[in-house]
Amino acid sequence: MSEDSNILQEPESRAVSINEDVEDEGNREIFLSVFVQQGQIGLSYYDSHDYSLHFMPDTMDNSDLHLLDRVIQELSPNVIITSAKQEHSLTQFIEKLGKHFSLEVSKQRLLSAHLPSLPPTITESEKIPYLSSCIPLDSVLMVRHQRSIGGLLKCVERRSVGLDLEDSSTGVPILQFLTYTKDVVYIDRDTYSALQIFKSELHPSVFKLHSGEKEGLSLYGVLNRCRSKFGSLLLRQWFHRPTRDLNILKRRQEVIRFFTAPRNFADLNTLQSCLRNIKNISTLLHKMSSSNPKVAIWQGLYKTVYSALCIRDTVRSMPQCIHLFSEISQNFTDDLFYIATYISKVVDFEGSIAENRFTVRPNVDPVIDEKKRKMMGLPDFLTDVARAELENLDPRFSTCSIIYIPLIGFLLSVPRLPNMLDKQSFEIEGLDFIFLSKDQLHYRSTRTKELDSMLGDLHCDTIDLEMAVMRKLQASVLQRSDCLYKVMSLCAELDCLIALAQASLDHGYCCPTLTPNHRLALIESRHPLLELCTPVFVSNTYISSETEGKVKVITGPNSSGKSIYLKQVGLIVFMALIGSDVPAKEAEIGLVDGIFSRMHSRESVSVGLSTFMIDVNQMTHSLNHSTGDSLVLVDEFGKGTNTVDGLSLLTACLNHWLRRGPQCPHLLMSTCFHSLIQLGLLSDSPLLALLTLETAIEGEELVFLYQVKNGICQSSCAANIATLAGIPDDLVKRGVEVLYSHFLYSSQMWDIPCYLLVSTIKALHCLRANKKILDSKNICIHILKTRRLQKDRYQ
Ligand SMILES: Nc1ncnc2c1ncn2[C@@H]1O[C@H](COP(=O)(O)OP(=O)(O)OP(=O)(O)O)[C@@H](O)[C@H]1O
Numbered sequence: 141m142s143e144d145s146n147i148l149q150e151p152e153s154r155a156v157s158i159n160e161d162v163e164d165e166g167n168r169e170i171f172l173s174v175f176v177q178q179g180q181i182g183l184s185y186y187d188s189h190d191y192s193l194h195f196m197p198d199t200m201d202n203s204d205l206h207l208l209d210r211v212i213q214e215l216s217p218n219v220i221i222t223s224a225k226q227e228h229s230l231t232q233f234i235e236k237l238g239k240h241f242s243l244e245v246s247k248q249r250l251l252s253a254h255l256p257s258l259p260p261t262i263t264e265s266e267k268i269p270y271l272s273s274c275i276p277l278d279s280v281l282m283v284r285h286q287r288s289i290g291g292l293l294k295c296v297e298r299r300s301v302g303l304d305l306e307d308s309s310t311g312v313p314i315l316q317f318l319t320y321t322k323d324v325v326y327i328d329r330d331t332y333s334a335l336q337i338f339k340s341e342l343h344p345s346v347f348k349l350h351s352g353e354k355e356g357l358s359l360y361g362v363l364n365r366c367r368s369k370f371g372s373l374l375l376r377q378w379f380h381r382p383t384r385d386l387n388i389l390k391r392r393q394e395v396i397r398f399f400t401a402p403r404n405f406a407d408l409n410t411l412q413s414c415l416r417n418i419k420n421i422s423t424l425l426h427k428m429s430s431s432n433p434k435v436a437i438w439q440g441l442y443k444t445v446y447s448a449l450c451i452r453d454t455v456r457s458m459p460q461c462i463h464l465f466s467e468i469s470q471n472f473t474d475d476l477f478y479i480a481t482y483i484s485k486v487v488d489f490e491g492s493i494a495e496n497r498f499t500v501r502p503n504v505d506p507v508i509d510e511k512k513r514k515m516m517g518l519p520d521f522l523t524d525v526a527r528a529e530l531e532n533l534d535p536r537f538s539t540c541s542i543i544y545i546p547l548i549g550f551l552l553s554v555p556r557l558p559n560m561l562d563k564q565s566f567e568i569e570g571l572d573f574i575f576l577s578k579d580q581l582h583y584r585s586t587r588t589k590e591l592d593s594m595l596g597d598l599h600c601d602t603i604d605l606e607m608a609v610m611r612k613l614q615a616s617v618l619q620r621s622d623c624l625y626k627v628m629s630l631c632a633e634l635d636c637l638i639a640l641a642q643a644s645l646d647h648g649y650c651c652p653t654l655t656p657n658h659r660l661a662l663i664e665s666r667h668p669l670l671e672l673c674t675p676v677f678v679s680n681t682y683i684s685s686e687t688e689g690k691v692k693v694i695t696g697p698n699s700s701g702k703s704i705y706l707k708q709v710g711l712i713v714f715m716a717l718i719g720s721d722v723p724a725k726e727a728e729i730g731l732v733d734g735i736f737s738r739m740h741s742r743e744s745v746s747v748g749l750s751t752f753m754i755d756v757n758q759m760t761h762s763l764n765h766s767t768g769d770s771l772v773l774v775d776e777f778g779k780g781t782n783t784v785d786g787l788s789l790l791t792a793c794l795n796h797w798l799r800r801g802p803q804c805p806h807l808l809m810s811t812c813f814h815s816l817i818q819l820g821l822l823s824d825s826p827l828l829a830l831l832t833l834e835t836a837i838e839g840e841e842l843v844f845l846y847q848v849k850n851g852i853c854q855s856s857c858a859a860n861i862a863t864l865a866g867i868p869d870d871l872v873k874r875g876v877e878v879l880y881s882h883f884l885y886s887s888q889m890w891d892i893p894c895y896l897l898v899s900t901i902k903a904l905h906c907l908r909a910n911k912k913i914l915d916s917k918n919i920c921i922h923i924l925k926t927r928r929l930q931k932d933r934y935q
Pocket residue numbers: 670674676677678679696697698699700701702703704705846
């Protein structure tokens with residue numbers, strides 16, 4: 141804390157509940173405006189949560205508008221606005237159309253937008269340089285973009301977004317302009333869902349049903365240790381926008397490195413407790429600009445600014461070569477200290493809470509002090525007046541009191557007597573009856589009229605004076621709002637990075653080496669979610685490069701861990717692309733441009749497509765859009781249809797990728813179609829590597845070792861697994877009999893090479909675990925003998 145900081149009182153010393161006013165997410169509304177032309181997309185959106193206008197400079201998008209799809213997925217906008225004359229591709233996306241996209245009109249709307257941070261007297265020509273510093277107005281590509289902003293502003297103005305009961309002439313406030321990052325790695329909805337990056341579930345508590353959803357077991361749930369709500373929001377944004385920008389990623393990594401060093405744990409804890417007290421500054425400032433902000437808003441602001449100062453002082457003692465730290469040290473200016481001191485000196489928090497309005501501390505304004513002093517002495521003085529009034533009062537009354545009611549003034553109050561039944565009986569000579577309340581009659585007497593003129597409306601005067609002080613304070617806080625916005629964005633970043641560092645420490649992650657080359661090497665890596673749910677997790681290595689095999693085909697018995705391996709590779713690459721540490725002993729991540737997947741994630745009912753159609757859609761998407769820098773995860777493609785058709789499709793896709801040579805993505809594919817390899821269907825390619833998962837037979841049981849090794853698997857061990865799962869033995873036995881009769885018949889019909897039969901028999905040997913199934917081996921051999929197959933034909 142700075143030298144003068146002892147002037148400031150710790151906010152906790154005035155511990156009072158800061159209600160939801162401060163954190164109120166309220167009705168968050170997002171208005172997205174899109175304009176597409178000749179493959180370029182310009183978009184902007186307004187977020188009523190923090191009154192910010194985000195824009196994305198014109199960017200190429202593909203014909204399916206994937207970028208737009210991703211933005212919609214991230215933002216879930218309440219309204220999407222576009223031009224009625226839009227290209228067909230866009231109209232497929234968007235249902236609500238607007239027609240406010242003329243370029244000149246757009247410019248005018250931007251110029252007349254309500255920007256509270258600018259002085260109200262600013263002229264249009266003065267506004268242009270300011271706006272061009274926020275949005276590149278002169279950029280050619282921005283033409284379309286401005287048009288999207290034009291439509292957006294028109295819509296939000298019409299709906300008075302972000303305004304409560306303000307005057308109809310008040311414009312929708314825009315408190316900040318933010319760029320929407322475009323250098324993002326492509327990941328589609330299905331991949332997010334299959335990898336369990338997010339998983340929302342309905343809240344189980346009946347009491348919290350209104351708050352909607354909570355995060356289930358997901359990567360976001362595991363990594364989100366943010367202390368503030370806006371930190372969590374920013375982390376969510378990072379999750380939606382994994383990036384290839386090495387500068388951004390290295391900036392994040394250097395902070396995480398610092399906090400994961402044991403000697404910095406104390407600083408980490410201090411910062412975490414400060415971050416907990418930082419409230420949403422956009423909401424605070426918006427509420428602060430209302431005519432009479434609630435006490436909680438003042439408390440929230442004070443606590444926030446005080447904590448920001450603590451953060452600044454802690455960070456200033458840390459290495460300033462770390463970019464985030466030096467930015468915090470520079471941008472948390474003395475304006476913060478000014479605001480905190482001003483609030484601390486002026487606002488009487490205890491008094492404000494007691495009276496539920498803004499009250500001023502002593503020694504701020506002598507006139508207010510004088511009036512308060514008079515008010516303080518009032519009870520004694522009024523007791524004396526009441527005593528004197530009682531002497532002259534009707535003798536039927538044994539007590540009376542003098543009370544003060546704001547706006548009405550001083551009144552003489554006496555208890556109602558039993559014979560005072562109607563209004564006429566309330567009349568007392570020399571007194572004017574005013575009202576009856578709770579068996580107390582209230583009158584105005586000559587003396588109370590004297591008091592009114594002598595003391596006036598003391599209370600109201602004090603309130604007016606205190607409100608004037610509050611307005612001055614409000615104005616001076618709002619003048620310094622720029623610095624407060626910086627506090628919020630830097631604190632959000634710090635919060636996210638501390639959260640990632642904490643997760644890294646808790647789960648033993650390592651810092652990945654990020655490189656622009658095309659190699660992925662995950663040494664002894666783990667699945668970040670499964671490792672938390674299983675007592676023993678077997679780590680595995682994945683290395684993919686042009687020389688070490690970019691296409692991995694992984695076969696293994698059912699339940700041997702193929703899907704988990706695929707997902708763990710996807711998750712680790714994803715984690716590295718948001719700047720996080722990863723669950724591995726060592727990792728080298730060549731920055732990929734997209735993660736594609738063919739994994740079961742959606743129920744066919746929810747999308748109106750058959751399961752096989754979903755599979756094929758996902759595969760088509762991966763085939764069409766993956767590049768040599770992409771990661772493609774394919775889990776059991778083709779098993780939703782006839783085996784031969786599924787196998788043929790899978791083979792065609794794989795060979796297509798292999799033929800692409802250097803443009804072949806990092807492909808990790810699991811399959812139960814062992815004949816893909818056994819029948820030699822795959823093209824010879826140095827890119828191809830075959831992997832399998834190790835199993836062992838222990839006693840009578842099939843044991844999964846979950847260890848990935850080079851090689852192929854001969855059997856799915858489906859019968860064993862069926863037995864393990866409890867399918868009756870006789871059914872399993874019959875299944876195996878049918879399988880092998882059919883197999884031998886087919887092999888003769890189609891003249892399938894004999895090594896296949898050998899491998900079948902070998903596979904049957906593996907079934908030693910179950911004696912009844914072992915019998916089926918004898919059946920198989922028996923069939924072989926009866927068909928007089930030559931032994932040497934299949935050896
Ligand atoms: N590396 C591992 N360490 C420990 N347990 C694991 C590991 N991999 C997988 N498992 C366990 O094995 C179970 C099955 O894994 P997974 O779903 O990946 O199998 P699979 O081979 O894809 O099966 P199927 O072919 O039937 O889809 C997991 O739910 C998990 O409990």
